[in-house]
Amino acid sequence: MAAVLLPNQIQINDDGRVHLGAPVPTPSASVEAPVPESTSPPLTRDAVDEVMRTAISAAGLDPAQGRPTVAADAAANRTGWMAARELATVQAEMNAICADLERQGWTLNPNGDRPNPTDSRSYRRGGWYLLVHTRGKAQAPSTPSALTDSQTYLTLTGLQLDVSAIPLPAVTVRVG
Template identity: 60%
Template structure:
């Protein structure tokens, strides 16, 4: 399950380098690029200064509050000394979670975060944003990956989660070698 979550996050953050086919096979790395006249040039990386984890924590708290939620009622991710990860999650009613996710996303856009589009098309349960060297994944899910010491969603509930990861994509060699992984 952890591998599936990591691959899903990777596919949302770096869609050019992760492809999942109909058989459930996951391809990491991009095959040799084939130029296409209809392909738009990629958006250049922002030159704005990198954000700190504390700044991203504040962005998350503000977006959650803008959605009408109390940031203290959810669980912040215990990042400890890891200054490149942060997040927040809460168990919500399934019907409310979708509208709250939309409100969180609207506030992130208001704060200047840029949508990182998913090449597989619009996915109502997940959105990825980028800004200042950080990627924020906002998603809802019915199944919980939470430890048994926390409350898991019931059939009418879902988790609303914001996950922040600081990545320096210039450290990733391009093109990546192609690797195929089968999970399950």
């Protein structure tokens, strides 16, 4: 009945999907399609560790002044680094690290970040995800914190994820 009364508001695509509302706009030739992430060559944990050291150094920090958050022989798909930093300078240091990650070809992950980009930023490349973030005493590791009130932790966390290995539930929609 609705299709008879409002023929411009209900459309069935070639693939059988029903669209309600105004006509579906056709993509403009000037609109760029998203570029899929390159997966070759795959990155190793050692390569990601080097990326992190380079970005930390580009921010004017000494990677040796921080500490790894994952032991080198603990996992091939996780890595990390953290250091206590002054609240007054940590945002500039975080920005410099992020700028260097982008220079090295890491892609900002716009869907994975919190609404406030000063809290954290995540990047992806070659199956790896890097999270650059700060965390204070309340979120510090369970060991007693050596942070003063004017400090926070600057942390880089790297995870290699194979999302194709994550099982997704089957969803069936029946019309009619």
